Amino acid sequence: MRALVTGIAGFAGNYLSKLLLDFGFEVYGVSQEREFKPFLALDSDRVQYKSLDIQDSQRVKDVLSNFNPDLIFHLAAISSPAESVKRPRETFEVNFGGTLSILEAIRLSGVHCRFLMVSSSHVYGSHLESSPVQESAPLHPETPYAASKAATELLAYQYWKAYGIETVNVRAFNHTGAGQGQGFVCPDLARKMIEIEQGLRPPKLLVSGLDRQIDFSDVRDIVQGYYRALTIGIPGKTYNLCSGRGIAIQMIADSLAACCRTTVEIAPSSLKEGSSSAAEGSIHRPVIGDNTLASQELGWKFMIPFSETLREVFEFCRLSCSTSSVPAGHSSHPRTSRGCS
Numbered sequence: 001m002r003a004l005v006t007g008i009a010g011f012a013g014n015y016l017s018k019l020l021l022d023f024g025f026e027v028y029g030v031s032q033e034r035e036f037k038p039f040l041a042l043d044s045d046r047v048q049y050k051s052l053d054i055q056d057s058q059r060v061k062d063v064l065s066n067f068n069p070d071l072i073f074h075l076a077a078i079s080s081p082a083e084s085v086k087r088p089r090e091t092f093e094v095n096f097g098g099t100l101s102i103l104e105a106i107r108l109s110g111v112h113c114r115f116l117m118v119s120s121s122h123v124y125g126s127h128l129e130s131s132p133v134q135e136s137a138p139l140h141p142e143t144p145y146a147a148s149k150a151a152t153e154l155l156a157y158q159y160w161k162a163y164g165i166e167t168v169n170v171r172a173f174n175h176t177g178a179g180q181g182q183g184f185v186c187p188d189l190a191r192k193m194i195e196i197e198q199g200l201r202p203p204k205l206l207v208s209g210l211d212r213q214i215d216f217s218d219v220r221d222i223v224q225g226y227y228r229a230l231t232i233g234i235p236g237k238t239y240n241l242c243s244g245r246g247i248a249i250q251m252i253a254d255s256l257a258a259c260c261r262t263t264v265e266i267a268p269s270s271l272k273e274g275s276s277s278a279a280e281g282s283i284h285r286p287v288i289g290d291n292t293l294a295s296q297e298l299g300w301k302f303m304i305p306f307s308e309t310l311r312e313v314f315e316f317c318r319l320s321c322s323t324s325s326v327p328a329g330h331s332s333h334p335r336t337s338r339g340c341s
Contacts, residue, residue: 002026004069004113006054006102007076008047009033011180012118012172016073016223018042023227028067030054031076039179054098061105071230072115074102077149080183081122084145095148096155103159103167114166116230117156121173121215121242122146124287132215132290135171135238153238160236168233170226173242173289177219177309178316185214186310189253190317193260197318203262206269207253213246214286218304228298242289243302255307259314 003020007013008029018040020027028048029036036049048067052059054076077095078084084091099117106113124133125140141147156167176186195201225241233239250266257264294300 001071002028002067002069003071003073004063004067005029005073005075006098007031007074008049009036009038010075010079011177012175012219012223012226013075014038014040014042014179015177015219016075016226017047019220019223019227021046025071028063028069030063055093055101057101057104060101061109064105064109064111068111069113072102072106072113073118073226073230074099074116075118077118078145081143081145082183084143084148088144091144092148092151095145096151099152099155103155103165106165107159107163114168114230114235115156115159116226117152117167117169118226119149119153119169119171119238120146121171121240121287121289123150123153123171126287128287132242132244132288133240134290135240135293157236166235168229168235169238170229171238171240171242171289172222172225173215173217173240174286175217175219175222176313178312180219180313185249186216186252186256186313187317190256190259190314191321193256193264193314194318194321196264197261198321204265204267205253205257206267207249208269210248210250210253210266210268212249212286213288214249215242215245215288216247216252216306216309217241217243217302218306218309221302221304224303225294225298225300228300229294232298234297237293237297239294239298239300240289240291241294241300242291243306244289244291246286246288247306252310255310256314259311 003025005013005017008017009031017027021042030050030052034051036044038044078091123139123141123146124137125142127140139150141150153169156169159165160167180187192205196203222241229239253266
């Protein structure tokens with residue numbers, strides 16, 4: 001079996017590629033990075049890689065024709081809601097236009113494959129009639145990022161109905177893990193605490209929104225959901241991938257602080273310079289999801305205790321911040337905003 005992963009150089013792309021290799025797939029990856037330098041312990045020589053702009057329809061078609069994948073996992077996107085507000089046109093060009101380029105390449109090349117559209121919980125917006133939110137809830141995207149994702153969902157569905165391309169859609173809720181880049185609450189808090197360990201900042205850490213609840217999962221559980229959705233999921237359907245429970249920022253901060261080699265005082269603060277935001281890379285209120293459909297139809301559920309996830313996030317950040325060492329089997333690379341959503 002052959003699998004193509006767009007956005008393979010991103011955070012979730014690394015974990016998905018490892019999963020696919022472990023399952024014995026031939027893996028072909030594309031992203032805008034010049035080289036594929038995974039931070040996970042995997043044999044990158046087993047991944048066929050091409051630096052590619054997904055908006056380049058002819059090159060995308062060439063990749064599909066040459067590799068002839070059975071599965072396509074579409075993770076590539078401009079994935080920062082805050083950045084999308086500053087760059088709405090580019091966000092739509094990459095997220096919607098890039099998806100259109102891939103779907104058209106599938107149609108024109110005649111490749112027979114299944115296509116996973118990775119969307120986001122941000123499509124639901126903040127003003128929900130009920131919580132936890134189900135897939136049938138109305139969509140109220142509040143940023144260009146969220147709107148672009150909602151549009152790609154409709155696009156993928158249309159290609160299933162009009163052209164018979166087997167598309168499946170997942171709405172991924174917040175996820176984290178070792179290797180996640182800056183701009184997300186768990187690694188950002190961990191890095192600040194490591195700076196406290198190193199004596200680079202006072203032992204009092206100001207954090208906004210400590211009482212806010214975020215639906216968090218481990219990235220390894222989420223990519224398992226990607227795989228199960230594409231291989232088992234019903235074409236044309238949408239599945240929430242979420243834990244279904246809220247985790248308070250206070251708990252996250254306390255768990256990370258427990259990993260420190262020194263005492264860290266967590267103090268509430270309004271969002272201002274020098275404080276950490278509870279908003280997980282977003283500018284809207286996080287929502288809690290309902291994972292019943294994924295559980296019933298895909299046999300999927302989150303398995304990894306979040307306390308374990310946070311410990312691994314902290315250890316990765318500690319070793320990545322060291323000038324002399326990095327985690328075993330990892331290498332530290334800067335992350336870009338054009339990664340996985």
